[in-house]
Structures are given as C-alpha cells and as structure tokens.
Amino acid sequence: MSAQTTGRETTTRNPAPAADCAAPENPVLRYLRQDRLPHIWCAGCGIGTSVNCFARAVDACGIHLDQLAVVSGIGCTGRVAGYLKLDSFHTTHGRAIPFATGLKLANPSLKVVVYSGDGDLAAIGGNHLIHAARRNVDLTVICVNNFTYGMTGGQVAPTTPLQAVATTTPYGNLEEPFNLCHLADSAGAVYVARWTTYHVRQLQKSITRALQKRGFSFVEVLAPCPTLYGRRNRVGDGLAMQRLFKERAVVKNGVATRETNFDIYGHGPIPVGDFIDRDRPAFLERYNAHMARALGDQFVPYGDITVDEKAEADRFAGPEG
Amino acid sequence: MQADRLGVLTGVHFIDGDHACAEGALAAGCRFAAGYPITPSTEVVERLASRFPLVGGLFVQMEDEIASSIAIQGAVWAGAKAITVSSGPGISLMAEHIGYAAMTETPCVFVNVQRGGPSTGLPTLPGQADVMQARWGSHGDYGIIALSPNSPQEAFDLTVTAFNLSERFRCPVVMLLDECIGHMLEKVVIPPAEEIEVVPRRLTTRPPGEYLPFQPGPDGVPEMVKAGMGHRFHMTGLTHDERGYPVMTAAAQDALVRRLVDKVARASREIALTEARDLDDAQVAVVSYGITSRVVVRAAELARAKGIKVGTLRLKTIWPFPEHRVEELLQTGVRGLVMPELNLGQLVLELERVARGRARVVRVPHAGGTVHDAETIVRAIEEAAK
Ligand code: SF4
Numbered sequence: 190m191s192a193q194t195t196g197r198e199t200t201t202r203n204p205a206p207a208a209d210c211a212a213p214e215n216p217v218l219r220y221l222r223q224d225r226l227p228h229i230w231c232a233g234c235g236i237g238t239s240v241n242c243f244a245r246a247v248d249a250c251g252i253h254l255d256q257l258a259v260v261s262g263i264g265c266t267g268r269v270a271g272y273l274k275l276d277s278f279h280t281t282h283g284r285a286i287p288f289a290t291g292l293k294l295a296n297p298s299l300k301v302v303v304y305s306g307d308g309d310l311a312a313i314g315g316n317h318l319i320h321a322a323r324r325n326v327d328l329t330v331i332c333v334n335n336f337t338y339g340m341t342g343g344q345v346a347p348t349t350p351l352q353a354v355a356t357t358t359p360y361g362n363l364e365e366p367f368n369l370c371h372l373a374d375s376a377g378a379v380y381v382a383r384w385t386t387y388h389v390r391q392l393q394k395s396i397t398r399a400l401q402k403r404g405f406s407f408v409e410v411l412a413p414c415p416t417l418y419g420r421r422n423r424v425g426d427g428l429a430m431q432r433l434f435k436e437r438a439v440v441k442n443g444v445a446t447r448e449t450n451f452d453i454y455g456h457g458p459i460p461v462g463d464f465i466d467r468d469r470p471a472f473l474e475r476y477n478a479h480m481a482r483a484l485g486d487q488f489v490p491y492g493d494i495t496v497d498e499k500a501e502a503d504r505f506a507g508p509e510g
Numbered sequence: 511m512q513a514d515r516l517g518v519l520t521g522v523h524f525i526d527g528d529h530a531c532a533e534g535a536l537a538a539g540c541r542f543a544a545g546y547p548i549t550p551s552t553e554v555v556e557r558l559a560s561r562f563p564l565v566g567g568l569f570v571q572m573e574d575e576i577a578s579s580i581a582i583q584g585a586v587w588a589g590a591k592a593i594t595v596s597s598g599p600g601i602s603l604m605a606e607h608i609g610y611a612a613m614t615e616t617p618c619v620f621v622n623v624q625r626g627g628p629s630t631g632l633p634t635l636p637g638q639a640d641v642m643q644a645r646w647g648s649h650g651d652y653g654i655i656a657l658s659p660n661s662p663q664e665a666f667d668l669t670v671t672a673f674n675l676s677e678r679f680r681c682p683v684v685m686l687l688d689e690c691i692g693h694m695l696e697k698v699v700i701p702p703a704e705e706i707e708v709v710p711r712r713l714t715t716r717p718p719g720e721y722l723p724f725q726p727g728p729d730g731v732p733e734m735v736k737a738g739m740g741h742r743f744h745m746t747g748l749t750h751d752e753r754g755y756p757v758m759t760a761a762a763q764d765a766l767v768r769r770l771v772d773k774v775a776r777a778s779r780e781i782a783l784t785e786a787r788d789l790d791d792a793q794v795a796v797v798s799y800g801i802t803s804r805v806v807v808r809a810a811e812l813a814r815a816k817g818i819k820v821g822t823l824r825l826k827t828i829w830p831f832p833e834h835r836v837e838e839l840l841q842t843g844v845r846g847l848v849m850p851e852l853n854l855g856q857l858v859l860e861l862e863r864v865a866r867g868r869a870r871v872v873r874v875p876h877a878g879g880t881v882h883d884a885e886t887i888v889r890a891i892e893e894a895a896k
Binding site: 271292295 | 563
C-alpha cells in the first residue's frame with residue numbers, strides 16, 4: 190500500500206477567522222494555550238515541530254475541537270497536552286493510554302489522542318501500549334521518539350540505539366532498542382506510521398489519517414533532542430539531526446514493520462512511511478455486537494454513560510446539596 | 511436525587527459482601543468499572559461484568575491494577591461514575607493513582623477487600639492491616655475518605671455512600687472491606703430506587719470562559735467538568751492553579767495542598783458514620799470496625815455479664831478518623847478504651863492520639879488470617895476497667 194492509495198487527502202477545514210486573511214497569523218496559534226507560552230522546550234527540540242503537524246492535521250480533518258481530547262503522560266513530550274487548547278489531560282508517568290481508554294469508553298463520541306514520548310509509552314507504559322492495541326480501543330497515539338529521557342536529564346530508554354551514550358549508560362548502551370512500529374503492528378494496531386520531524390507534510394497527512402481511522406492508530410515521530418541525546422552522541426544541534434533524518438530516511442510505505450528496524454546511532458537507512466492501514470472492529474463495536482448476540486433483548490446497548498449536565502444541574506441543589 | 515431505577519436490584523437477596531458492594535455501585539449510578547483479578551476481591555468485578563451489560567454499563571478487565579486505577583479516572587473526566595476494586599498487592603500498585611485522584615479532585619471509588627499482608631501474604635484470609643495505607647498510601651499530603659462495612663448489607667449501603675461522598679467532596683473514597691465481609695453470605699435488602707439517595711456530579715453550569723476547574727466553592731470543593739462540554743480545560747497531577755495550569759511555586763503548593771486536606775477535614779463530623787451501643791453508663795468503650803466489630807458484640811456481652819460497664823463504638827468511617835466521637839466518650843466518663851484490630855496496632859494510634867492520656871488505651875493486636883476470639887477481647891476489657 191502506498192501513501193497515494195490510503196485516501197488521506199480529506200480537507201474539510203475548521204473555519205478559520207476571516208481576520209487570518211487580512212493579517213496572516215500562524216494557523217496553529219489558535220490550537221495553543223497562548224496564555225501558557227513560552228513553552229519549556231529547548232531550541233532545536235523536535236516536539237514543537239510535531240505539535241505543529243498535529244495542529245494542522247486536526248485542522249485538515251475538521252474535527253470539532255470540543256469533541257477532541259488530548260492525553261499526555263510525563264516527560265518533555267508529556268507537556269504537549271498542557272499547551273493544546275483542547276480538553277487536555279496531563280496524567281501520570283506511563284499511564285496516558287489507560288486514562289485515555291477510560292475517557293474514550295465512557296464517552297465514545299469523543300476523539301481521544303494520546304500524545305507522549307518514547308520513555309513514557311514504551312518503557313513504563315509499554316504494557317498499556319500493547320494491550321490497548323490488542324483491544325483495538327479507538328485511540329490515536331502519537332509517540333515522539335527522541336531516543337532518550339529528556340525531562341530527567343538524558344537517561345537510556347528502550348529506544349536508545351546500541352552504543353549510544355546516556356547518563357545511565359556512560360560507557361554506551363548495551364541493550365537492543367524496540368522498533369515501536371513493529372511492536373504496535375504486532376499487538377494489533379490498525380494504522381501504523383513513522384516519520385521524522387524533517388517530514389512535516391507527510392507527518393501531518395499521517396496524523397490526519399490516524400485521526401480518521403476507527404481503532405488503535407499509532408504514529409511514531411522521530412525527533413531530535415539536541416540537548417540530551419544529540420550533544421552526548423556527537424549528532425550536533427537540532428538542525429544537524431534534521432539533516433541526518435533528511436539524508437538517511439527512506440520512504441517505505443506498506444513495508445512489513447519487521448523490516449523497519451534502524452540504527453540512528455550508526456549508519457544505514459531509516460525506514461519511514463505509512464506501514465500499516467487495515468480495518469478490524471474497534472473495542473466498543475465488538476462489545477455491542479457481541480453482547481447483543483449473547484444477551485439478546487436483555488442487553489442495554491452501550492453508548493454514552495456520562496452524566497447529563499442539564500439534568501444533573503437541575504437536580505443539584507448547590508454546594509450543600 | 512434518587513437512584514436510577516435501571517441499576518437498582520430492588521428486593522431481598524442472599525449474597526456476599528463483594529456482590530453487595532457491586533450492587534451498591536450499580537445503585538449509586540456507577541456505569542464504568544476497570545479491574546484486575548485478585549483474591550478476595552474479584553467477585554465484585556465479576557458481578558459488575560455480568561450486570562453491567564443489562565444496565566448500559568461497561569466493565570473492562572485491564573492489564574493490571576495500575577491501568578485499572580487510572581482508566582476509571584479517564585472515565586470520570588468523560589462524565590461517568592466509576593469504580594475499581596482490588597486487594598493488598600493490587601492496592602499497593604494503585605497507590606500512585608489514589609494520589610492522582612486526590613490531586614486532580616477526581617471523584618471515584620477504590621474498593622480494597624483486605625487480606626493478610628504484607629506482600630502476597632494471605633490471599634484467602636482476612637486482615638485489617640491496610641487502614642494506614644488507605645490514609646497515607648500515596649505520597650504527599652491529601653484528604654481522603656475511607657469507609658469500613660461490617661456486613662454484606664452495609665457493603666451495599668456504604669458503597670452508595672462512598673460514591674455520594676466522592677461526588678460531594680471531589681475526592682477518592684476507599685471502601686475497606688475485608689476477606690470475611692467480602693465472602694460472607696447474608697441477607698441483603700436493596701430498597702426501591704426512590705428510597706436510595708444519590709448525590710449527582712457537581713457539574714458546572716457556567717459557560718466556557720467563566721469557569722475555572724479548580725476554583726473552590728464556599729465548601730472548598732470546585733465544581734466539576736467533563737470532556738466535550740466546550741470548556742477546553744486542562745488538568746494535571748502537577749501542582750496547579752485554579753485554571754489547572756502547572757505552577758511550580760511554594761505558594762501554589764501551599765494553597766492547593768492545604769485545600770485538598772482541609773475540604774475533607776472540615777467536614778469530618780458530617781462524614782463520620784459511627785454506631786454506638788450501651789455507651790450511656792459505660793466506663794470502658796471498645797472501639798472497632800469491620801469484621802472485628804462482630805466479635806466485639808460477643809465480647810461486650812461476656813464482659814457485661816461479668817459486671818463491667820462496657821459499651822461499643824463501631825466506626826463505619828475510618829478516615830477522617832471520627833475523633834469527635836472519641837472525644838464525646840471521654841466527656842461522658844469513659845476511662846478505658848479498647849481497640850481490637852486485625853493488625854499489630856494501626857488505627858489504635860489514632861485512638862491514643864485523641865485520648866492523650868485521658869483514658870487507658872488497651873491494644874488488642876492480631877496479625878490477621880482469622881478473627882480474634884472473644885475471650886482475648888474480654889481480657890482486654892477487664893484490663894481497661896482496672
Ligand atoms: S531535553 Fe530534549 S526532548 Fe526535552 S525539550 Fe530539550 S531537546 Fe526537547
């Protein structure tokens with residue numbers, strides 16, 4: 190399957206204020222909590238680039254912003270939720286996916302995005318990643334992979350390449366890294382893509398596609414952490430990492446994910462592209478169909494189980510009630 | 511407001527405490543549960559798994575207790591009422607998220623059907639050694655409520671109360687059952703829905719822009735919100751301001767953490783549920799909770815037969831500790847306090863703290879695995895009466 194055949198070119202846009210035409214403003218700004226800027230990220234960090242692509246992807250697929258929620262874990266990427274002007278949740282380390290699972294299942298009409306880093310999603314949260322993919326919970330997971338723990342000062346991660354230096358591997362890393370796309374694919378994700386922060390157009394399109402999929406979609410974004418990975422491993426600054434991505438990335442849409450390993454530290458190609466795009470019933474679809482079969486008329490189909498705010502407000506007699 | 515009829519299994523039942531707890535959750539309006547199997551609590555989620563599809567609810571068996579304890583909070587922020595259930599080792603894994611619920615003021619219920627500990631301990635046998643964990647199990651300072659039923663009927667009743675208190679105070683509530691109560695079969699009467707009082711969520715009615723998700727009301731409790739209402743709010747486990755934005759200062763920490771503690775502490779009289787017996791003329795009071803309180807009934811009878819003026823105070827609310835009730839005992843002439851518990855001396859520390867030497871406090875420790883024998887408690891009563 191190639192990028193051209195995945196039908197990603199949907200362009201219903203959220204109406205932008207007319208003022209944009211007169212005085213061109215960064216179209217991403219309205220997705221940000223401007224009262225929280227400046228952000229905490231370092232110069233040259235790739236996380237901001239990914240947020241830019243995400244905002245444009247949301248714009249492109251026309252989701253109503255009141256129905257879009259973002260859940261982050263802990264870490265530099267974990268701060269993304271706090272900068273997006275959406276219903277946004279900054280959860281505990283590694284647990285963004287199970288929080289998002291509860292959020293989505295309790296109100297299936299929400300579009301729920303998990304936005305976090307490689308350490309958060311693949312180390313401490315690795316178990317939740319594979320199980321949410323297995324259950325095919327309708328979530329989009331955006332994983333910014335910068336090969337290290339940024340927030341805590343550059344420790345080895347399950348994505349750190351062999352030989353790379355981290356504060357906890359001062360003599361070089363001796364553990365094989367995960368290929369996160371292969372992991373998500375094997376666990377059952379219906380959509381899996383990998384791009385780098387150099388590939389902003391492709392990344393934006395893939396996030397758009399992921400947001401449109403029903404089921405568990407996974408987008409890996411390879412990103413520079415110049416401060417803690419780049420500096421220690423002689424990659425150089427953010428720009429040098431972008432150059433590395435540009436020179437070594439090879440687009441391999443539709444390739445089997447087991448063939449997408451790469452070694453960012455060494456040499457050789459870095460496979461990027463839309464790897465997986467398939468359909469299988471999402472968790473709640475399966476639940477409703479299964480229970481209807483098992484219980485017949487007794488089954489009360491599962492939908493929105495949340496409290497009705499108007500009814501609750503009417504019945505709620507005030508603070509002492 | 512009254513309970514939603516769909517979830518209330520009105521009638522007379524012969525069920526165990528775990529099942530009664532599940533029915534209490536259903537009656538309280540809980541429609542989302544996440545859990546992971548662990549003895550002796552699993553029957554609670556088994557009941558929910560079979561009942562939820564009949565009432566429009568959803569149970570998800572998660573990959574572990576950590577996931578369960580945060581999945582319910584996601585569900586709450588989408589607007590559901592939610593519960594998770596576990597026992598010792600699983601509750602230890604959930605500890606971080608009990609603190610997260612306290613910090614983010616997420617109303618939800620954690621059920622701990624206590625077994626013997628520490629570690630894997632005695633999976634099929636009772637303990638009451640998690641009472642301090644229920645209070646202090648997560649790191650940091652926070653307010654929390656814990657309730658302890660002593661029968662299947664009360665497992666039902668107090669689970670409804672637990673949900674109501676969590677909504678009222680926007681805080682996690684711990685249901686402290688024990689293996690005996692969880693597995694004991696007794697008559698449980700579930701009243702008609704009209705007779706079950708359910709506290710609705712305190713959802714804000716303010717329009718977006720005029721609502722701050724962590725701005726306290728007069729009782730120190732902020733109004734709640736849910737995803738999808740258009741507020742585009744933020745919440746975080748970091749120290750935050752009234753907008754929910756992280757603020758890394760000592761002043762913000764002081765304002766927030768004090769409020770989290772105070773909103774529960776100042777309502778402790780209202781939250782304190784106790785049951786008194788024979789205290790009018792009592793010189794000795796046996797203070798107990800959970801399964802142990804049922805042995806105390808027999809022990810007090812035996813001691814009365816021996817001529818000792820003994821009464822009993824049963825704590826349905828463990829946290830906040832009902833210290834005003836103990837204070838009243840001291841005012842009315844009680845000079846000896848006895849506390850049997852299935853641990854080596856946990857809640858008795860509170861009793862000693864409140865007594866401050868004004869009454870003789872006799873501990874009746876027990877490492878768990880079974881209940882006290884009444885004679886041991888009688889001897890403690892005799893000692894306290896000296
Ligand atoms: S430490 Fe690394 S990941 Fe974190 S903000 Fe700086 S560059 Fe980005």
